[in-house]
Amino acid sequence: MDRDPLIRRKTAISYKTEEKTVMRGYNLSELAEEGYSFCDALFVMYQNRIPTEEEEKMLKYEMGVFMEHSMSPSAVGAIGVSAGRPNLPCTIAAAITTFGGVHGPGAAHGYMLNKYIERAEKEGRTIDEMAKILVDEYMDAGRPVMGMGQPQHIDSDPRAEPIHLKQEELGLEGVYLEFQRALEKHFHARRKAEGRSYVGVNVVGSGNTALMEIGFSPNAAWCLGSVCRGFSCAAHALFNMKKGRAWGASRNEPMVQMIDLSMIKYVGPDDRIVPKQEDRQEYARKQKEEGEYKKWVI
């Protein structure tokens, strides 16, 4: 049996022999036998260290509240893919890849925090001053402040403030939480001054702050969040596969299905005749000249 690696790479993450699998120097079996948790192992993986008990509790909490979020883009992605009844991993892959610049943008939030904390250090400003600068720069530019606002939880994400509180309860307050708290203060103040509605902190704003505080890089934190959501999205896909109707368009179900024909609302160009091939060149030239098509180009 061919047991060679699939690609040749130097790696500082792990090695695997016929005798054992070793991650960052620790034999995986020994790590598990010693009674460490999966969350402990994630610290070893991404930070090459055994965490304190409080740090482990923080990660366990953050991943626990983030894992299930009912119908979000990630669950909808998984359910949508499951309609064609592919193998289950395809639905999970779809769910995880929905995490981008808007849905759970953990890395973006992390990079934002790092950038402004670095500026505070270089420009000799306090955390509070720099948080106000961030809010002003983002809002002046009309850019969304990462970590603020959630389209469904309009009174603030129910997970968000409890994460901050847990971080404080565990004694894990550091520069990131100080910055995030200041950011939220200035964000709320500016919106209030402008007569705008309240927009609360979301789970990225609080959860990612906690993950950064306990030492995870922006991308590592993003991985923990988005991959963790894969657990619950797989459950949603599995429910639909085992107990729902394939395709999602059956007319025999008592409820109109996800992609029933009546779910389609069309707002494109009017119905029109397909030109004959003999008319094609003239038709196409005229169409380009008139340019009306450009308003439909995406």
Add this chain to the structure above:
Amino acid sequence: MGNLTDKPELNAKKGKIGNLDSPKNPFDYMKREYGTVPLDTKRAPFQWVSEVAYKNVHRIVSRGYDTTEVMEEGYGVVDMLFIDYQARIPTVEEEQMLNYVMIMALEDGLSGPAVMSRIVAQSKTFLTQACGASILAFGHAYGAYSAFGNRLENYLKLAEAEGLSMAQAAERLVAENLQDEALGVSDLMLKDPAAVRMFARAEKLGVAGKYIGFIKEIVKAAKAVSEAPVDLDMLGATCATMLDLGFSPEATWAILAVTRSFAVGAHYIEEVEREGYRRTGQTLTPKEFYDGPEDRPVPPLRDRSKVAQSGICHTVDEWARAREEKKKLVGSGHSIVEEIEDPSQKSGIKKVGKL
């Protein structure tokens, strides 16, 4: 609302369009309606139906438990897996065992998922794209948890239906599946005690059950008939333990694929940190790797009728001969058979692969 309409003025101007006036067509293509279908007011409107979870403005609730309250009570992400997939709070021992299993499933060196992640990383993508891609590496050979689990369940049912002992059912399973990649018994762990240690831990925690018992019988049966040394492997140990923890084969597949994906994020990061990105057209395939047809001139288009070969077979005999010939062309797909069936209830139980 929809706007279905006939628009005869459009249809009338069209004249003949290809074969659309053929009487073989199931309806009159020249009288097809335009517009979208109106909303169905006779049935309930569409909603996202779920047994798993719901949320409102102020709560996220999984299987009846408010998830924030679950965490505030001191539970964690591993407990949430039992809640989401089994609608129950696990015992302390079950939670400990799942932690153990997930640590063991986290890292596997430069195996498929890590390589998938690294290859995607080379294209300069989001990390999430690489993590998602890694999940696609889980099939019915690598990470064959659903295939293995469903097979175990099938043979246990068979044993019950036919009154077989565990040992007899195991012998039957081995006789019928000895060469399968998802047997759970192989030569992969002869020097690594990790699989055996997992069972020892499950027994110590008191969570070992009928699945671990059954795979032990399978190991015995496989050892008795295998010419080469074999033993319990990580697939068999991990999956049997997960089944004894109450997870279905599909849930096991999902949970362990996602678990591995936590580690491939690190592989993505390391690839970006240590290696360069790869551009379109950059990667070469040396001629010495190639064993296809010799280099040859492209025939002039005007000579197409002289050089073209029809692929149409008019008789079954002709088809059978052509098929055998086609199988010789590697990369054509003719030498592979797959049974693409609805995997909703059970997956990985059909034999697929090379003919």
